[in-house]
Amino acid sequence: MRSRIPLTIFIIAVVGIGLLIGWLTAPGEWYAGLQKPWFNPPNWLFGPVWTILYVMVAVAGWRIWSDDLGSLKGLWLTQMALNFLWSPVFFGAQSVTLALIVIVALLAAIALFIWKTWPVDRTVAVLFLPYAAWVAFATALNLAILLLN
Numbered sequence: 001m002r003s004r005i006p007l008t009i010f011i012i013a014v015v016g017i018g019l020l021i022g023w024l025t026a027p028g029e030w031y032a033g034l035q036k037p038w039f040n041p042p043n044w045l046f047g048p049v050w051t052i053l054y055v056m057v058a059v060a061g062w063r064i065w066s067d068d069l070g071s072l073k074g075l076w077l078t079q080m081a082l083n084f085l086w087s088p089v090f091f092g093a094q095s096v097t098l099a100l101i102v103i104v105a106l107l108a109a110i111a112l113f114i115w116k117t118w119p120v121d122r123t124v125a126v127l128f129l130p131y132a133a134w135v136a137f138a139t140a141l142n143l144a145i146l147l148l149n
Contacts, residue, residue, distance in 0.1 A: 007062045014058035014080070018050055021084055025091040034096075037144035053131045057083075060117075060127040069120060075113050082106035096146045103139045110135055 027043060057080070064072045082105050090099035110132045118125040 003066070006066060007059065010058040010062040010065075011055055014061065015051060015054045017084060018054045021087050022047065022050065025087040027091055030094050031091060034145055035148040037141065037148065039144075040141060049134060053134055056127045057131055060124045063121060063124050064117075067121065069117075072113070072116060072120075072124075075109065075116065079106060079109040079113055082109055090142070096142065096149065100139070100142045100146055103135065103142050107132070107135050107139050 061076050061080075063069075064076050082102055086099055086102045086106065089095055089102050093099075110128060114125045114128045114132060117128070
């Protein structure tokens with residue numbers, strides 16, 4: 001049986017870092033002044049969605065580590081690094097173009113992670129499906145903002 005202490009650590013770390021980055025790079029006047037596409041969701045939606053997704057990503061990471069699926073650890077860490085990089089690039093550096101490059105790489109890493117985990121731990125792969133869908137949506141949103149501005 002897997003220990004719940006590492007699971008708790010994973011959840012606190014992933015959600016905590018995500019919330020901290022979100023707080024440090026909160027959308028400000030620059031973002032408010034950008035033209036947004038018709039499908040841009042309200043700002044209040046992002047926090048709850050990302051919190052739920054971060055819990056799912058943390059559970060997947062915990063399963064990878066607790067089952068010692070070594071080859072997948074680097075891929076999980078890569079997608080986390082790209083995820084945590086996007087907000088500082090988009091909101092902090094105000095670089096919509098560079099943020100698009102980061103999020104496309106993130107989406108590719110998530111897709112590769114799902115593909116590689118599907119045969120060895122289907123639960124982990126399924127935990128990443130909503131994350132992949134949201135990041136695909138965020139990629140379209142990032143691209144639309146780039147084109148509109």
